[in-house]
Amino acid sequence: MSPKQHRGEVTVEQLLDATLRVYGESGEQGLTVGAVTAASGVSPGSLYHHFGSMDGLLTALLMRWLERLLVRMVTALERSDSARAGVEALVRAYFAFIRDHRDAGLLLHSSRADELGMRQAKQLRDAQEARLSPLSAWVGRHIESGELAPLSVSVLESLILGPVIGVSRRWLTLGDIDLDEAAEVLPDRIWRSVAAGPR
Structure with missing residues (x-):
């Protein structure tokens, strides 16, 4: 696995873990791009790159x-x-x-x-x-x-x-x-x- 692929996998894991934390704390109404990126430390651009949308992230x-x-x-x-x-x-x-x-x-x-x-x-x-x-x-x-x-x-x-x-x-x-x-x-x-x- 290349370093770029590894970074991508780490980013995906960070986003998924952070999304579940935000969901657990605030429910679906608290699931915003801002809340997830703040909790994960990942940029909005990376979120859209890997999942396409918040809907895609939640489905994943x-x-x-x-x-x-x-x-x-x-x-x-x-x-x-x-x-x-x-x-x-x-x-x-x-x-x-x-x-x-x-x-x-x-x-x-x-x-x-x-x-x-x-x-x-x-x-x-x-x-x-x-x-x-x-x-x-x-x-x-x-x-x-x-x-x-x-x-x-x-x-x-x-x-x-x-x-x-x-x-x-x-x-x-x-x-x-x-x-x-x-x-x-x-x-x-x-x-x-x-x-x-x-x-």
Whole structure:
């Protein structure tokens, strides 16, 4: 890697890290070019050079943290020896990720992330295909083994992640839910919603 490429990568990292800090402190309304460049020490010209706009910067930040969350989820599944253990591990891993990365959790569960997801759902799924394929394959294997209900991957995904996302949003925004209690109770409840019935 040339020194110029290295400097470019360092600049990108500085901008992404600073953007998350500003977002965590001030919310989306505080995300201005001035706030991000002041927090990062990077010039506005460099911001536009690397990301094109604040929208491009925020999209890159969302993609970065979505990737990290998916890695955590896939790892939880792959370390599990049964469908039940996998579902329960995935739920707990999601909650642990949100607790460990609260600012990123706020961003991932924001209306901005929802808007991006609605507007660019196919592009987002395509960009994360390397992470989503193992999830789909895992689900397929456990449907075939008779452990998971024979439902489409998208329905199973909604049954598993819907409650987790709802609890995470509530914890992040209202703070009136005990994440430890949710991590204790929800894995079994979610498992029961996706487990295959008796044959």
